[in-house]
Amino acid sequence: MKLNKENGMKLVFFLAALTSVLAVALICIFLFAGGLPAMAKIGFGDFIFGRKWKPGNNIFGIFPMIMGSVCVTGVSLAIGVPVGLFTSVFMAAYCPKKIYRVCQAAINLMAGIPSIVYGFFGLVLIVPLMNSLTGKDGSTMLTASIVLAIMILPTIIAQAETSLRSVPDSYYEGSLALGATKERSLFFVVLPAAKSGVIAGIVLGIGRAIGETMAVVMVAGNQPRMPAGLFKGLRTMTANIVLEMGYAADLHREALIATGVVLFVFILIINLAVSMLNRRTFHE
């Protein structure tokens, strides 16, 4: 009787675990089954490296969108990584207890804010600001990058702070005892010692930025052309899908799914990088 009960529970746990594996597997199958034939039809090179996206004329080149995603992610990292790193160093080494609680609550909250709200924030605040600054349309690469930079902050800060805190105090003290200032000790001894965790945080941030859709759609301008500068609009892969999926049919629809495949491969590479970094941390 008891054995049966145990086996029954085992089955429940197993099925629960199976759900997520199954979900990932199904997504994979759906994506690749839906996207690969389109890639074949359009021509793999023409699809990935084609610089024109004209669904009306059956021209499907997503290179502008790939570059759009890469550019917007790159610029958001250029803004978000320094801010995030300095914040995490502040929180791990400088922050008085009272302020620390406030900071941490704020960062946790940031991580939980829905992306559409970030989009709104960008739309009503940053877009008009850009508008008055440049005198042109405020929906630009820079606008989207700023919004994304804010969105990846909590990821980077949380990871970096955890790994900074896990660095033994003896490194910090050893550096101070040599006559190094607090800043030098933190940036030249403690931070390098926390390197792999910090990089893992940044890579997770990249994943979040490249996959972000709603916030980007609202502020990026979404013109399907090659990114042409910080103050010009662009379209990301995610935006491409969400903007056109509603009315697309046939090859157009399949090309959008194929865009999803490319995005999926990007995320796959990023996850692989994270797990490799984590493994290296354990071995050290």
Added chain:
Amino acid sequence: MNDKMTIKDMNLHYSEFHALKDVNLNIGAREITAFIGPSGCGKSTLLKSLNRMNDLIPGCKIDGDIRLDGEDIYGDMDVNLLRKRVGMVFQKPNPFPMSIYDNIAYGPRTHGIHSKAKLDEIVETSLRNAAIWDEVKDRLKKSALGMSGGQQQRLCIARALAVKPEVLLMDEPTSALDPISTSKIEDLAVELKKSYTIIMVTHNMQQAARISDKTAFFLLGQVIEYNDTETLFSLPKDKRTEDYITGRFG
């Protein structure tokens, strides 16, 4: 012998706890001074006051007068400069997670030396002075974390020497090491006292007797007795010192 460091009427509180009481000590230049006493008697605390590492501990308050070559170290002296002049070797070897070379070069770089030739020279001299050059000269670019505990501790001594300190504080430098490594470090300390003033906290009374010139015996935050090592161990004046060194407590 002239005094390198002087400690006068020093009291130290950790918040409410009175950790050091009316300490008066003069540390002779180019001698090894040993601090002995049971755990929690304040000897490490005093050591850390001499390069102001106690500043890191919240609630730590120090009264009295500590001087290095007559200069008040809690006065106008820049704390980073103090720590350059008064180096420290910790109880547990704490090499940085970088190459052996970079470990040694870190200190000089901190103090503004960036010429490759100069750094190479400092690295070699420091490692030679710490009696570890021959063991590591072929793997200077390898991580310092791959060395044995005894090698790591000598590396830490070399790292401390690289900034050319005047005083070297050693906080139980051999307590985490095996007997062979311990004797290497002891020989090293005796060698180093020719050019440096060494203050060493130790739990090992034989060690104090073997290598130190002066010994201070601590109990419950007070210096009970301070004398030439030979005198202190052969003719202790205080009953408590005698009890401790003959192994009746502690």
